[in-house]
Amino acid sequence: MVSKGILGLGGAAFGLILTAGAALAEPARSGGTLTAIVQPEPVILTAALNTAAPTGVVSGTIFDGLVDYDRDLKPIPALATSWETAPDGLSLTFHLRPNVKWHDGQPFTAADVKWTLENVWTKIHPRNQVTFGKVTGVETPDPLTVILRLGQPSPAILSSLNSNGAQILPKHLYEGTDPLSNPYNNKPVGTGPFKFKEWSRGNHIVLERNPDYWDAGKPYLDRVVFRVLPDAAARAAALEKGEAQYAPLSPVPLKDAARLGGLPNLRVETTGYEWLSPWLFADFNVERGPLKDVRVRRALAQAIDRAALARVVWFNFGVPATSPVPSTLTDFHAKDTPAYPFDTKRAEALLDEAGWARGANGTRFSLEIDYIPYGDDFKRTAEFLKASLRRVGVEANIRSQDTPSYTRRIYGDRDFDIAITWFAAFSDPQVGVTRAYWSASVGKNIPWTNGSGYRNPEVDGLIAAVQGEADPAKRRALFRRFQEIVLTDLPTLPLLELKFFTVEAVGLRHGARGDQVYGSFRDFRFDGPAPGQSRASAN
Numbered sequence: 001m002v003s004k005g006i007l008g009l010g011g012a013a014f015g016l017i018l019t020a021g022a023a024l025a026e027p028a029r030s031g032g033t034l035t036a037i038v039q040p041e042p043v044i045l046t047a048a049l050n051t052a053a054p055t056g057v058v059s060g061t062i063f064d065g066l067v068d069y070d071r072d073l074k075p076i077p078a079l080a081t082s083w084e085t086a087p088d089g090l091s092l093t094f095h096l097r098p099n100v101k102w103h104d105g106q107p108f109t110a111a112d113v114k115w116t117l118e119n120v121w122t123k124i125h126p127r128n129q130v131t132f133g134k135v136t137g138v139e140t141p142d143p144l145t146v147i148l149r150l151g152q153p154s155p156a157i158l159s160s161l162n163s164n165g166a167q168i169l170p171k172h173l174y175e176g177t178d179p180l181s182n183p184y185n186n187k188p189v190g191t192g193p194f195k196f197k198e199w200s201r202g203n204h205i206v207l208e209r210n211p212d213y214w215d216a217g218k219p220y221l222d223r224v225v226f227r228v229l230p231d232a233a234a235r236a237a238a239l240e241k242g243e244a245q246y247a248p249l250s251p252v253p254l255k256d257a258a259r260l261g262g263l264p265n266l267r268v269e270t271t272g273y274e275w276l277s278p279w280l281f282a283d284f285n286v287e288r289g290p291l292k293d294v295r296v297r298r299a300l301a302q303a304i305d306r307a308a309l310a311r312v313v314w315f316n317f318g319v320p321a322t323s324p325v326p327s328t329l330t331d332f333h334a335k336d337t338p339a340y341p342f343d344t345k346r347a348e349a350l351l352d353e354a355g356w357a358r359g360a361n362g363t364r365f366s367l368e369i370d371y372i373p374y375g376d377d378f379k380r381t382a383e384f385l386k387a388s389l390r391r392v393g394v395e396a397n398i399r400s401q402d403t404p405s406y407t408r409r410i411y412g413d414r415d416f417d418i419a420i421t422w423f424a425a426f427s428d429p430q431v432g433v434t435r436a437y438w439s440a441s442v443g444k445n446i447p448w449t450n451g452s453g454y455r456n457p458e459v460d461g462l463i464a465a466v467q468g469e470a471d472p473a474k475r476r477a478l479f480r481r482f483q484e485i486v487l488t489d490l491p492t493l494p495l496l497e498l499k500f501f502t503v504e505a506v507g508l509r510h511g512a513r514g515d516q517v518y519g520s521f522r523d524f525r526f527d528g529p530a531p532g533q534s535r536a537s538a539n
Contacts (some may be wrong), residue, residue, distance in 0.1 A: 017175075029207040029525055030220045030376060031380045037235050038226040038248035040374060041202065043404055046185040047518075048120050048167035051127060051401065051448050053249055053374070056164040058205055058226055061520040062103075063190035065162035066094055066113070069515045073427045075158055079108065079168070079191065089153030089470045090303035096144040102170045103195045110140035115171040117148075120179055126449045127382045129440060131160050131431050133467045134400050152468025155475075156430040162275070163192065164221055164518035165431070193219035202228055213522070220525035232256075232376055239266060245505035246524075248272075248517045252503060253376055254315035256443040260503055269502045272516025277326045277432070277497040282319065282385065282418050283410070286491050290365050291417060292354060297490045299350035300418075301340035303392045304385060310496055314382045321494035323483050324436060328497065331431050331472070334480045337486040347392045358393045366395040366415035370410065373403055381420050381495070412445030418442070419451050437486055438475065454491035462538045 017264050042054040043064070053253035064085075067075035076084075080094040100108040117138055121128035137149040148157070160166055166189075188196050193215070193394050207217055210226040228242060229235045238244040240263060252260060257311035277381045284291045284300070291297055306320035320325075327333045351357075356364040367389070371382040379400070384394040394420070401409065410419045428430035435441065441449035461480060466478045486492070502517070510516065511523035 011140060020477060031222050032526055033225060034222045034243045034524055035225045035227060035248060036220050037229055037251050039229060039251060040403055043493060044185045045166050045188050048169050049124060051084060056518040057248060057319050058529055060163045060518040061187060061194045062188050062192045063163045063167050063208060064192050067161045068513055068519060069162060070513060071274060074090055090150045091341040092157060094146045095216055100191055101212055102191055103189045107173055107193050109143040110146045112168050112171045114138040114140050114147045116169045117409045120169060124179060126446045127431055127435050128166060130434055131156055153470030154467055155470055156428040159426060159428040160431045162515050169245050169290045189257060193223055193520050201342060204228060215522060219522040224521050231312060239503050245508050248502045250500045254317050257501060265506055266503055267506055269504060270499060273500050275427060276501060277328050279326050279425055279494060280422045280496040280498050282420050282493045282495060284491055285417050285453060287453040288417060294489060295354040297348045298340060300389060301490060301493050302343045303347040305342040306495055307398055313384050314496060318496035318498045321497050324430055324433050324494050325483055326425050326497045329425060332476060332479045334483040337483045342487055344392055346447060351392060362393055363395050364393040369398050369418045370416045371394045371420040371539060373401060373406055376409040377418060407447040409453045410427060411447050411449060423448060430466055436492055438463050444486050452491035459485055474510035
């Protein structure tokens with residue numbers, strides 16, 4: 001069962017006026033070009049192999065998943081029209097939609113699902129190696145039926161089957177190749193509402209309408225153009241001038257959100273992120289220098305005022321986090337776990353106890369801080385941490401780099417002390433949280449996994465146990481113990497539960513789904529003539 005309780009991300013607390021105008025209303029108007037902003041530029045265009053947010057935003061409209069999710073995070077049909085779990089929980093059967101074609105005209109079948117699960121999800125994908133860890137076999141009795149055989153029940157699987165969580169690749173284009181270097185990663189062939197047309201690196205990505213899409217009459221748009229605009233001021237200007245009509249994942253500086261939301265041609269939406277439950281955290285490299293000592297990690301945690309971080313840096317588009325399992329996941333979040341309230345005196349005492357006394361210049365030691373290069377908000381987070389640590393005698397140097405360099409440094413070379421990043425927890429912490437603590441991924445250069453280098457056999461055992469536990473009460477107990485241990489050992493410091501927003505044109509309409517940001521653009525359309533379309537041609 002998909003967990004409920006995901007935060008609706010209401011914007012009233014932030015002084016923004018959000019509208020219900022994004023919901024679909026008939027009659028539909030078709031045609032036109034939607035210009036969206038993606039920042040930073042994706043590394044590749046296939047979310048099956050790279051789970052970074054920019055990749056998901058683009059590829060989610062090229063590919064379909066077996067399911068989509070509604071606002072209550074219940075799965076709804078997509079490439080699978082129906083599914084059922086065996087009474088003993090040891091098999092999961094999907095009935096696929098007939099007459100679906102890949103963009104090159106080849107039929108989509110159960111063989112594509114089987115090949116992707118066996119060769120990508122369980123071997124390469126940073127989340128799905130755990131999510132599908134209890135799958136012992138895949139059967140395809142006919143081209144439209146997929147049966148997953150499970151060694152133990154695995155309820156989290158149904159929480160991660162959309163086009164981002166479990167993207168299906170075309171077997172006929174990937175079989176016999178190295179999936180990580182396959183050229184179709186950057187000229188993807190999917191089953192989704194839009195086909196890949198062009199990628200001008202550093203400039204734009206162009207997608208064109210799929211005329212043979214299985215959802216008859218959709219998509220409404222003729223094309224989608226994703227512009228790459230590294231400069232935040234340029235992104236805001238493009239939205240203000242109507243040169244772009246859609247920009248997800250907090251695309252402008254947070255201080256500008258209220259101003260843009262007050263313009264007559266724009267609105268700021270915080271809905272559509274329910275599936276994500278994003279959390280911001282700092283990875284401590286537990287294999288290096290002073291951070292090997294848990295007392296030092298605890299001291300740094302108490303040196304950081306997370307309430308001030310939320311207020312000053314994130315303009316209250318976030319609340320202080322007390323656990324890696326966000327409070328929005330009410331079925332799993334534990335409240336009575338080890339806590340690290342802001343207390344510089346306690347932080348100083350712990351550092352003294354650990355043997356790191358202040359030197360003649362007042363400094364105890366120095367660290368390197370690397371932040372995910374997704375915008376000024378993450379850079380300012382690094383600057384906030386630097387100032388916080390300086391107060392207790394720890395100097396920090398902030399390093400900037402592009403996304404490939406960042407992921408290689410953190411997840412491959414492990415050449416860092418503190419890394420700032422965010423993960424999506426999703427609707428089940430098995431999908432989005434445990435990957436940050438599972439020891440099997442350490443140092444394998446698999447982005448968005450265990451960056452801290454944390455290894456704890458009991459935690460690994462809990463992660464394995466929760467994969468195969470079907471009883472809701474027992475799963476809650478396992479996750480409670482998981483949180484107790486990782487918050488005691490503190491290889492990562494949860495900082496904030498984030499609230500992302502989208503800036504979009506008032507005349508843009510789209511469907512209401514809980515995974516809108518990573519979902520397809522098949523329901524998007526304009527109230528009146530769309531950009532690039534005359535009023536006479538609108539229908």
